[in-house]
Amino acid sequence: MKRIISLVLAIAMLTSIACILSSCNNDKDKEQIVIRVLENDFAKKNGYLQVLLDAFNEKYKDYNVIAVDADMDEYSDLENDGPYGYGPDVLYQANDVLMKYVDGHHIYPIDIEALECYDQIPQNAWDAYKAEADGKTVYCGVPVNVQQPLLYYRKDMLPANWETEWNKNNNDVPDMVEFWNEMYRYSAQIRQNDKSKFGFALQLNNEYFNSGFLFSYGGYVFGKNNTDDTDIGLSNGNAKLGAKVIWDLAGIMDEKCADDSFTNARTTMLANGTIFATICTPDITTNFLKDLALEYQNQGLSEAEANAKAKENLVIASLPMLPAAGDITANVDVTDSSLWTRQKTMGGINGYGISSYSEHKDWALKFVEFATSAEMVQKRAEMLGIVPARGDVIENIDNPATEITYNNLDDGTLVVMPSISAVKQIWIPISSGFKQIATDGCTDRKYTLNDLQAILETIDDNIYKAIHTFSE
Amino acid sequence: MKNKIKKLATFFRESGKETYASMAFMGVGQILNGQFGKGMLYMLTEIAFMLYFGFTGITDIIGFFTLGTNKADAWAGIVGDNSVIMLLRGIFAWIALAGLIWMYISNIKDAHFYAEEKHNNKMLPSLKNDISSILDKNFYKAALFLPLLGVAVFNILPIIFMILIAFTNYGGKIVPPELVDWTFDSFKKLVVLGELSQSFVKILGWNLLWAFASTLFNYFAGLGLALLYNKKCVKGKAIWRAFPILAYAIPGFITLLAFKYMFSNGGPINNIIVDNGGQIIDFLGINSKWMARGIGFFINAWLSVPSIMLLATGVLSNINNDLYEAADIDGASSFLQFRKITLPFVIFSTTPVLISQFIGNFNNFGVFFFLRSDVLSDGYFLASDTDLLINWLYRMSIDNNYYAIGAAISLVIFAITSIVSLSVYVRSAAYKKEDTFR
Structure with missing residues (x-):
């Protein structure tokens, strides 16, 4: 009897094991x-x-x-x-x-x-x-899309006489969106007429949108094509002229340029006419269009008309040219291309x-x-x-x-963000330095070129410290 | 020490075969005593520990010292050693070893004790009796076992891990798959690196000022509000009390974000100023050191005062009104009554809360993280002039991946907060005269 029971139990055990194993294999097949x-x-x-x-x-x-x-x-x-x-x-x-x-x-x-x-x-x-x-x-990695800051402006906010007064090089492109000096002049006019309005407005402590000003005059993030994190070069060459551009742009705005106020409200401000132009990346285009269309609808247009008008009046353009001498407050001949340089941007x-x-x-x-x-x-x-x-x-x-x-x-005007791990440590030092420049630019305006150079060197120093102090 | 050695020698001299058997293998002594159930449990425990140490425990303890010798490489398919995991497993193995030693000693003591009981012809408890005792007389042991295990795994283990991280070079470019090593460099750098130590002293000074000032202000403001709302002359107390409670009920980070927006250059406060002909005030700007600190102080009060007010309201309701009546008859002024009756009573009851408020304020990460994390100030090593040590620690360990230096700073924070809170607590009436108001 014992033998029979043992045999039955052994068979039952073996059958169970076989079932479990086969179900495992089936699971694996079906996984x-x-x-x-x-x-x-x-x-x-x-x-x-x-x-x-x-x-x-x-x-x-x-x-x-x-x-x-x-x-x-x-x-x-x-x-x-x-x-x-x-x-x-x-x-x-x-x-x-x-x-x-x-x-x-x-x-x-x-x-x-x-x-x-x-x-x-x-x-x-x-x-x-x-x-x-x-x-x-x-x-x-496999590239899918390219991000670059571009100029966004309202065509319907151009002065009525732009084709005669703001088209000195006769290329039918408004000078203020083609040259930073003209943008500065136009923005100053707008501010003078109405203190609650701005021509060009931007968060100037935004490291991504504003680093390009430094790159345009010789600055760079890392040496050897952005691969050498021991060589930080935001103060390199004449980058201080780029810092001065930021500082001068702050002069045609107010303290809102030194924090995220303009970024938070840029689509609304552009739509309601508080600002004429700003810089942004293409992924926000739909938001600009939506807010502008809404504004037109509030003015009495139908949805279809408002959408069409928004699409017509919101213009996306390449960033304006910078003066080779680095002074956007000066009167520079826009017909002489040798006096201008293309603005580089971080992308x-x-x-x-x-x-x-x-x-x-x-x-x-x-x-x-x-x-x-x-x-x-x-x-x-x-x-x-x-x-x-x-x-x-x-x-x-x-x-x-x-x-x-x-x-x-294609032509290298877009400077691609560095692709090394140290890039994580560049943003806060740059943003903080730009904030310092923008704050003085829109308030005391006491900085000299030497001060601006010193700030850029501090940015470089802070980035170097962030990357290397504890790594060595 | 000599006594202890003597005691141990006596113990060994007087021990019988049961004790020696339990020394040789856990549980054997208990079986010899006739306590089979308990003996088997001890044996199974030893077998479980042996299996654990045989399969992984010993390797984990060795790994604790080496922190890995074989670098992982995901491209080459080399799994390699992960120093951080090895450290964690090593700590766990040490805790398991401590548990084994504790079990081993308790097993010897148990075998020895019951061997003596047996020799004195006493009835030995069976496993059933032991279990009944654990569920009845010694229920606290059963009830506390799981929480203690939880505390060991979820509190003690991470704390030991964090402390040990401070003694490694983990961080920066040394993150897995790179292998981590033991070193004292983090503490050395904290002291030796000029700019770092200067920043540390400056931030620590501000941190202490902040913690003391905000704790005292919040405490007395909360108490003041509670006293005010307790006054008979105040009408609609429930409504008045609801306002601070509302402020308290809104999640802290939402409040902080709202305040950041309100004080931003384009925020409502500046809009009101500009609309009234004023100039924008850069409340949280790069040059607004003391203004930003003041705003942080105010926002922290907004978040903390209601909780103190609620607490004080509860405490005040427990004060015997006879004391005030007697004081009135004796001609004591309101202020004297407050100083001699209300304040001692409230402080007595709330000292532990005061200490926790101090620690909370000392480690108050949120306020300046939300308000001013985009600023680095001149003269500070990767920090702003409003950063507290906890914000600096965050910048080091999260923004810059310097985990070891972050851990070293947290050890310093821990030392300061524990010294201050313990010394305040042991000197407080709440500790010295625990029974006074019972």
């Missing part, structure tokens, strides 16, 4: 590959991410793979999450954010030449994702990268390829108003910012 995608909040909010995920999942529906929203904070840190298995498989970030992960090998190198989009994206954009690692050149390249900790890098790469295809990039540009990095998509986009930005990237 779906999940690609977690970290996108920016703007793309999520405007529905683009869902469109992208749906399109990818539809295309690969027969492959037991699904792409999902990683559902993480857009600024979550791969360095902290990735090694423990919490990070996304695919990340969409600006080049400075994505490339800070290269040192720790958290972001995976991509064979970019094998990608369909390779030939369509200019080398300057690819360079934003280039890194030297272990003596080799690697690329750790960024947003793109996709693949986490080194992804268990399905092949599928992550397939997702990146899909998301950077012409069709999806065009959709992204249409839905989010971004400037695509793909040349073939540019031709199909009806957005004035597109051509300007693309050309600036």
